[in-house]
Amino acid sequence: MLILIGISGLLMLSCADAARVSVVGKLTRSFDVAAGDVREGQIDLRCNSEDASTVRVYQSDYTFQADGSNAYGEPGTLERSNAAWISFSPSEVTLQPGQTDVIHFEMRVPDDHGLRGSYWSMIMVEAVPAPKPLADDEDDRPKITLNTVFRYGIQIVANLTGGEASLQFVRRELVAREDGLQLQIDAANNGEIWLNLSMWAELFDAQGRTLGRFTGNRQRIYPGCSAAFHIDLGKQEAGQYQSLVVADNGDENVFGAQYDLQVN
Known part of the structure; x- marks a missing residue:
């Protein structure tokens, strides 16, 4: 995030150190909850x-x-936003060199038994750039100062029981690379719960013989979101192949698709 200060003229870059203030700990906080539950947590800060x-x-x-x-987006605009359930304090904090401090947050789940699936939002921790004086210039030309503002986004997730799991494979492409073939797949979560998917593919030749199982990347996908998966298939000869692609959530939710592939 860049903030532009000044008017046209000389350009002076004043980039703040990304680690001036760091968030200690995980950037995703997930809670298994029920209607009416209250959960508390904290975000630890450190001034470096x-x-x-x-x-x-x-x-x-x-x-x-x-x-x-x-x-x-603005908090509370998404259908599955839980921003209205969350309060936090303080809204601004100044840390001295080497100091640590804490942002406390509380999530109050509405007492609504119609809630099901995953709800989420973010608590943003954003550095406030310190004002920096402009350096003297012999010809008194106006200057521009650019401050780079670093921010952390801490995802606060509430998972309630009863949500439906659903995944759609929306795009696939076989890409030839120097180190071999890569199967690229876009998948969209059109269900009600977040998915933490590992994806793999089993490759078969034209005679139906398996050529091995190839593991891709792992992605977490919220409802209404999509993610890209990449599966390296190695170097294969020209010909017709079939692939069985599996997206495994690590529980009873497993999704699959079968593709015909042509290698030229």
């Missing part, structure tokens, strides 16, 4: 700078898609 550093804390909705795009 030689100067005092200030951060502001606020909420955001969050979605992502397989093309790499991310959306940080």
